[in-house]
Amino acid sequence: MNTVLIKNAMIVNEGKVFNGDVLIEGEYIVEIDKSISVKTADTRIIEADGLYLIPGMIDDQVHFREPGLTHKATIKTESQAAVAGGITTFIEMPNTVPQATTIDLLEDKFAKAAKDSAANYSFMFGGTNDNLEEILKVDKNKVAGLKLFLGSSTGNMLVDNPEILEEIFSKTDLLISVHCEDEETIKRNLAEAIKEFGEDIPIEKHPLIRSEEACYLSSSKAVELAKKTGARLHVFHLSTAKETKLFDKRKALKDKKITAEVCVHHLWFTDEDYATKGTKIKWNPAVKTAADRDGLWQALNEGRIDVIATDHAPHTLEEKDNVYTKAPSGGPLVQHAVEALFEMVNKGRITVEKLVEKIAHNPAILFQIKERGYIRKGYKADLVIIDPNSPWTVTKENIAYKCGWSPFEGTTFKSRVKYTFVNGQIVYDNGRILEANKGQRIEFDR
Template sequence: MKEKTTLIKNAKIVNEGKVFSGDILIEGEYIKQIDSSISAKSADVNIVDAEGKYVLPGVIDDQVHFREPGLTEKATIATESKAAIAGGITSFIEMPNTNPQTTTIEKLEEKFAIAAETSSANYSFMFGGTNDNLEEVLKVDKTNVAGLKLFLGSSTGNMLVDNPEVLEKIFSSTDLLISVHCEDEGTIKANFKKYHDEYGDDIPVKFHPEIRSEEACYLSSSKAIELAKKTGARLHIFHLSTGKETSLFSNKIPLKDKKITAEVCVHHLWFSDEDYEKKGTLIKWNPAVKKKSDREQLWKALLDGRIDVIATDHAPHTKEEKDNVYTKAPSGGPLVQHALPALLEMYHRGKISIEKVVEKMCHNPAILFQVEKRGYIKEGYFADLVLVDLNNPWTVTKDNILYKCGWSPFEGTTFKSRITHTFLNGSLVYQNAEFKDVKAAKRLTFTR
């Protein structure tokens, strides 16, 4: 069977710190050629005119919760991966705190089987560590799985790893990349008691960052880093939320040589504690959205290279759940459809260059997780590509939200930039708000 060929013409290509005009030839699943001008060799080449549009590598989101198995009233791999594709995210790494949890090889393989059947985007999963599953952790094939996820705070089920001896053993025993959620449980419990004693269950949500405080984050992050330095483990700290934590990271060496890396999420770059009054529990996340000054310091660390990647921590709950009083409203929100438009909005505001958006959302996740042949626009790489019109405004409304939960913290926001096309492994899977009936998603592989 003849491989399909697509020629993207007249694009502004964003790759490796440069923006340049050119054409991209796709043959089968791969980028065959990039040049200033490429001619179609035959009549059956599909030509996409990208005049006036930017072409970005597909975004790699290193932290999502797609809720399957077991929590499918909130989301499924099918629904959320589709929303991701519409948001220019072509690859995702999903977390282990589903039901049952992904803490055995058997449960991990069951998840891969679901994704192989239903995912619209390329996929991999984190394996979950607990206080008592080291034996299973050591069975994980690092070339086949994104990494190991440890909750050092705020876990569901039995996934809180709070035994220091177990923690040190895991850090010492595995050469998997270890990703951690860092919030100190003791600090949070003491803070919570103070507010609960005063307000009962209906604690005003503005106190969420006081309960899940800067100190809780810093204490946990600094301990994890200390342990990584002691054991030589490869550590990646998820969703930094405080300015104080940024001092723990370095920009002195290239990302590929770093043993300790950090991520920031879209919501911590967009919202601040000033938004609780209007948004309420819709912006209740763990770790909490904190002060404006924290947000500014996160931006500074992102731009100077101390923070390496931007992710979503996409974690949907039903609107009914979120509408509860503070103690009963779960933390987390849906973001994959709106993350890239939100960052491009920050580009329009002069906060970040489009080259830097691509570095932090595409190139760096590929380097950090050693994702094979993705995250760049390069000949011989998989053709995961996103076409963006930077001047085609649209407003987030109930009608265009694709998440199963049906709501977004960005509802009512107008974005200047629109994703017009998404290519996945060489196939056009999304065009002008319509999904193509093409099954193109693949399991991510890693060059380790």
Template sequence: MRKILIKNALLVNEGTTQEADLLIDGERISKIASSITCEGALTMDAEGSYLLPGIIDDQVHFREPGLTHKGSISTESRAAVAGGITTFMEQPNTNPQTTTIEKLEAKFQLGAQFSYANYSFLFGGTNDNLEELKKLDKNACSGVKLFLGSSTGNMLVDDEQVLEQIFRNTELVISAHCEDESTIRHNLEKYKSEFGEDIPIRCHPMIRSEEACYLSSFKAVALAKKTGARLHVFHLSTAKELELFTNEIPLKEKKITAEVCLHHLWFSEEDYEKYGTHIKWNPAIKKSTDREGLWKALLDDRIDIVATDHAPHTLEEKDQAYLKAPSGGPLVQHALPAMMQKMLEGKISPEIMVTKMCHNPAILFDIKERGYLREGYYADLTIVNPNDPWEVKKDNLYYKCGWSPFEGTSFKSRVTHTFVNGHLAYDNGIFSKEKRAKRLTFDRL
């Protein structure tokens, strides 16, 4: 691979932003300095643009195997790379579900064949696969996923004895979807009695309510404290849940951590009237006061990571009535431009944005030699022009499902280049035909 020299970029890394040059040699970052010369290197002038570590998205649903009419590892990782995401962790609720070591390795084979971005997969815990989970090597994958709210098939873990045994029998990070199923069912019956089968979408945050989220998160955190397990709570959606998390110790020392997703930072319940089921997610988008609480916790370090929960469905599926429309939406192509928008509005600094989207996922999941711009690390990085306005339209979407909740939104920033392991995977709308992605490795002793 040819040496590539990126000059005059605004390099954001480890709490600082400075104009600097960066030299890529093969798969790795060779040198970072205020001025670099390298004869024979392909030179790119990035003056005025930000140079960031590649985004690490710890929660995506790329729908393969079994649900590829919605998306695939190939199509969705390609969209991710266009959005500056160089690494993803994919969830286990595919068909078949990733609940055995054999199925996990089959997914890794798909990643090796089809992915444009670096990849790992989460192993799904169920009510009846504890013995299989015990056999899982702690360096095999990014972690364990538990659905503590309703999910596809057999993935709802509602046996409390099994749940405690899972918490006691893995050293891996346990990532949890926390919504209390009995509360949701009770709320659903209440709204069915009022509206029948034609429940308005505006009722979604009352059905999948603050109480349902808090009760489940509270129980998960209490169990983690009881057992000493390493718990990461996915996609917080309420301000009330934030009292369960601390900012008093560094991330490396935390055993209980939290994540917020882009849609809970961007939308509020006021947006249901405009977007309808296109912004139906689980957990639900809730009040604007919840959104502001999430922003506050993100900035004061009670929330550690920003992710997407990218979960594509076809428009035909999403355009059904509330009870039939599935939850989830495509986000990987637009997460970084959306966060850059908030940065340019003064809502978040570039340094904190990079900490939450790059550094902290690498720390939390013990990812080896990624997540930072450091000499010797893999050259996963993205260049973002903060002054190149564009509008999200159907003809510039890369998702297989062909739609986005951001359609019609204008962003000021544009991802211009994305490098994966030193390879220029995306260049101003053009994708490399070569895939140089790698399976993630971990530093877990």
């Protein structure tokens, strides 16, 4: 049996930081204490003095592009990039080719991940204007939830029929995750921009086209509909300070029926960065103002926003290097998310305890994931060891994404992921990806 003893780590778990040891046997954490003795001669010992030990990040929103878009990414390549960045579990979105809008197509993705994934996995089932019957067949205990695009994005899965939308909210017992942008507002803004600039619209106009108004109109309608129907709603990638007021900070997460997520890029970049980053930071929803970024951080710390994710959505550089109307939205983030967030810990934006809550504990609570998201005896050993004082710079040479680029290129992070464990196995060791397919299909306590 694989046995690993992590010694003298700064363990971050359940609101506390304390020095101690963690013993892993097989897939599980079997002991946590101030000092644990070596039990067998073949135990691997990792000295972690001065290093953080955290539960692996559970990323509740990624696009790994398989099937059908594998020139951009694959489950294999992006899951390996994820474990290199301290993400041990991901939930992948349905807007692939074909779209995961039937049970059979969804299970095809599970089968592919079982063969290739370095990280643990689940998938969202995709809702459309005409697949309610199929939605109602989905077993809530076997999949992460239902994804609805209330604003068009990559994949053309817009759900824009209000009667169908209310019927879905009323009838499904799945957790409903939504992309919220008002389509009519975006169309109007885009038409005006094309009239002024033609196809080559300045990228700085992106947050004015996919505007605060577009986001708030859609998010507020989704929240209102969830309250009306009693649906369990999770609003993805908030990008404006105004939207955060729609969410409750008073209730414990386990008691909330309406929750929210923010992504790393909306916490890091602002509209001032378009001048240097261009279409590399073109996302839907758009990166907006510094005031919006500050509002998102405030809401995150207050508890209005429950989860931090990546919305990892790679495209090739050739695809991104186009005029505004042809450059796709999205970018790669899983390899650098945790280190970028630790940079925010260093800057005092968030405590390390609160960060672990938002990237590990809360996704586990929100999706009711079994035996993951914490450093607890009897839980799966999905763990990450981070050196908080090991500066390094993102370059093309150390990028693991299939697309070969990152919006963080040239950025120096003070912290570095040293080891990542998935189900007790070391899958990332000081710059080397060791095991290609140690991920498991996550299970739910629902």
